[in-house]
Amino acid sequence: MNLVASTFYRSRRWLKILRLFAIVAGPGIIVMVADNDAGGITTYTATGAKYGNHLLWFLILLGPVAYFVQEMTVRLGAVTKRGHAEAIFSAFGPFWGWFSLLDLVLTDWLTMITEFIGMTAAMSIFGVPAWLTVIGCWLLMGGMIMTGRYWTWEKIALVLCVGNLIYIPAAFLVHPSVHDIVKNSFIPNLPPGGFTNELFFLLMANIGTTIAPWMLFFQQSSVVDKELQEKDITFGKIDTAIGALLTVVVATFLIIVCAKLLPGQSIDSAAQAAIQIMPQSRYVGAIIAIGLFDAGFLGAICISLASSWAFGEVFGWAHSLNRKITEAPWFYAYYLFDLLLAGTVVLIPKAPLVLITLFVQVIATTLLPAALVFLILLLNDKKTMGRYTNSTWENVANIGIVVVIIVLSTLYGVSTLFPNFLH
Amino acid sequence: MNVLSRMVRGLVSGVRAVNRRYANPGIEMTPFVRLALVTLRVYLLVLIGLLVYKFAITVG
Numbered sequence: 375m376n377l378v379a380s381t382f383y384r385s386r387r388w389l390k391i392l393r394l395f396a397i398v399a400g401p402g403i404i405v406m407v408a409d410n411d412a413g414g415i416t417t418y419t420a421t422g423a424k425y426g427n428h429l430l431w432f433l434i435l436l437g438p439v440a441y442f443v444q445e446m447t448v449r450l451g452a453v454t455k456r457g458h459a460e461a462i463f464s465a466f467g468p469f470w471g472w473f474s475l476l477d478l479v480l481t482d483w484l485t486m487i488t489e490f491i492g493m494t495a496a497m498s499i500f501g502v503p504a505w506l507t508v509i510g511c512w513l514l515m516g517g518m519i520m521t522g523r524y525w526t527w528e529k530i531a532l533v534l535c536v537g538n539l540i541y542i543p544a545a546f547l548v549h550p551s552v553h554d555i556v557k558n559s560f561i562p563n564l565p566p567g568g569f570t571n572e573l574f575f576l577l578m579a580n581i582g583t584t585i586a587p588w589m590l591f592f593q594q595s596s597v598v599d600k601e602l603q604e605k606d607i608t609f610g611k612i613d614t615a616i617g618a619l620l621t622v623v624v625a626t627f628l629i630i631v632c633a634k635l636l637p638g639q640s641i642d643s644a645a646q647a648a649i650q651i652m653p654q655s656r657y658v659g660a661i662i663a664i665g666l667f668d669a670g671f672l673g674a675i676c677i678s679l680a681s682s683w684a685f686g687e688v689f690g691w692a693h694s695l696n697r698k699i700t701e702a703p704w705f706y707a708y709y710l711f712d713l714l715l716a717g718t719v720v721l722i723p724k725a726p727l728v729l730i731t732l733f734v735q736v737i738a739t740t741l742l743p744a745a746l747v748f749l750i751l752l753l754n755d756k757k758t759m760g761r762y763t764n765s766t767w768e769n770v771a772n773i774g775i776v777v778v779i780i781v782l783s784t785l786y787g788v789s790t791l792f793p794n795f796l797h
Numbered sequence: 798m799n800v801l802s803r804m805v806r807g808l809v810s811g812v813r814a815v816n817r818r819y820a821n822p823g824i825e826m827t828p829f830v831r832l833a834l835v836t837l838r839v840y841l842l843v844l845i846g847l848l849v850y851k852f853a854i855t856v857g
Contacts, residue, residue, distance in 0.1 A: 465824040468816045
């Protein structure tokens, strides 16, 4: 009887914990999965096609790196109740504040153009013209925020996150070598041909797509909009860890698919990969295209929100998804303006879309180091963070990660500007 | 024209209000913080220099 009672009590306790987690979870999963945006999907297809499964171990390593960086935004948001843009203004003054805000806005807008490029390219595979895709996306993205409830937006975003997992069944359809996958996942190794400039560029592209400036701003603002408290930090961390796991899983499975179906090929975009795969497997090709659209859509709504939140925080506008459009007009106006502007660029005939894609990487390089340094400094401000200040070990791990990311992202940005820099 | 000038004036006053509100950095300026900010400035100046150089050689 005692055993039955204690089991019942324990299961009720776990159910309660799970229910609490379900309430708190969201920002971490969404930001991490949205991180696999259209640009990310392209990077993974190029990686898998060019180097097969050889770089799986590197992708797996990036999961914890993304977790350590994003986890800091959870603590910062829950303790200060301020978004990242406001936190920077408040801590470092107007110079760094404006630098971060304007750089973020530019980076986000350029990145959103790449999301629309991905979405239109994906839908064109199914014969949908670009103008129809863009208008359809605008309507859907506008409709998502009409309810004036954060929860509704979050639930739709989570459904899109589930859509991002579409690459998992695709990997099973191509029957990859399990031995090869397991070996390359856990034993660090270089692809045949050794360390080349092309390999270095792809490694850096993978880092660039895993840690992006908008993610810091998005998750912190999201934590604040969701009104998470200090007591929710543990759940927030678990949410972020699950998100990091999902982002790695999605990337891994996509690489496995491309490694099997496009071995040794140079791929410029995920849409190109989908088209090349179609003759071998219609289903897998279609899955890659659907996944690309889903990734672009999720990326666009999150990135646009990151900018809207940042502007709202700094200018003191009402800036919450829990407000109706009439209560926070500037916040929603900016969100929609951003989407309209990015979508319009894609529809302009002969717009320099490739140049824009390259420019994103360079601009992001100027913002990422600054955002990461601010994050570390803010997390070490005892006066603000109290008992949630970075511990010594957290500092060792986080500063180490930040230094490596800064060095590599700088090399990435510079080698984008000067392609012969690494020769 | 009137609407445009009113918008610009509104934006300028908004920016000034933000500058006033955040005029005093809230973080404790320890030597570590100062060093990090100076290093960041130098880093960004170098990066902007490279961007300008790239622009100059591309246009030239």
